[in-house]
Amino acid sequence: MTTKHEVNDESGLDGVTHAMRLLYAVALRQGACTREELLGDLDLPVPLAERAVRRLEELGLLVPEPGRPGVYTRRLLEAAEARAVPPLRRAVRDAQTQIDAVRGEFAALREVRDAERRAGDRYGELLTVDARDIDAILEEQALECRTEVLTAQPGGPRPVGVLDQAQHRDMAMLERGVRMRTVYQHSARFNPATEAYVERLTEAGAEVRTLHTLFPRLIVFDRRTAFTPAHDGPGALRISHQGVVSFLVGAFETAWRAAAPFASAYASRREGFVISDMQRAIARLLLEEPKDAAVARHLGISERSCRQHIAKLMTQLGAHNRTHLGFLLASALRRDGADASV
Secondary structure: OOOHHHOOOOOOOOHHHHHHHHHHHHHHHHOOEEHHHHHOOOOOOHHHHHHHHHHHHHOOOEEEOOOOOOEEEEOOHHHHHHHHHHHHHHHHHHHHHHHHHHHHHHHHHHHHHHHHHHOOOOOOOEEEEOHHHHHHHHHHHHHHOOOEEEEEEOOOOOOHHHHHHHHHHHHHHHHOOOEEEEEEEHHHHHOHHHHHHHHHHHHOOOEEEEEOOOOOOEEEEOOOEEEEEOOOOOOEEEEOOHHHHHHHHHHHHHHHHHOEEOOOHHHHHHHOHHHHHHHHHHHHHHOOOOOHHHHHHHHOOOHHHHHHHHHHHHHHHOOOOHHHHHHHHHHHHHHHHHHHHO
16 A cells, blocks of 8 residues: 555655656556546545646556546557657657748848948948847847946836846856946945845856946947947847947946946945935036936936935035025035146
């Protein structure tokens, strides 16, 4: 008698497979039998037993006895295998044939595109990528990346779903030895999801820094292909013109040198670096942007946080109102410029 505690298989097979083995052994010994006789004294959990019987039927190892409703007979293992496996092999071969055919079609079209480029046609050096295709294109570029990826991520904290999607792609590149450098805005330091994401990546070898203001989103793979936002919609521009890519890399390097290493929210508040840097950036923007919403958008922070920083500036400078604050800021910035030139 086989009891419930014997269902766990020492060979490491999953529960359904092990239950199939027990049931098939009974079928081999008894020959034609009913479901009740098949289950007998095995004492298998009902859901597990049902799944195992159903799978044995699907594999053709248990078949209904002709003219005897509810009675099963076992089929020769080799005969069932000969029926089940060949169709699967054919499906795999057909799928591989399809893959090869599609890749061949793309290869032929790629040859045409490359020939046009060599002939002097600039097509392909600046392509608009539809928003629906961006993720797939970035995945492909990440798989092909071999040496370095540069990323500028403005706008403050990133959505959790976006971070989860990017983490798999980024970790795969880091594991291949790709150097990864990313610049965020300072406000990203105070978002728990972004902070945790950066911690995981830096442990794997990535380098992350922050700035108070940043140019639009940018991703550069191997200093050969760059992606920037499309100017007229939610898509992106794929840039392969080497002169333009070199310019974008230079802009990134300038931002990288000015940026500060990413630190936790606690460390940033304790050191006071980011807050004071943020307030200096707000001070300059207030002289150019009359609306708090525009200033907040430039810095990637909420309008509420922006107003709090402005209130601190008014307190520090002793401003009576926003007009007075503008005068004091202009005077202070002029003094700073004069001191810097000395």
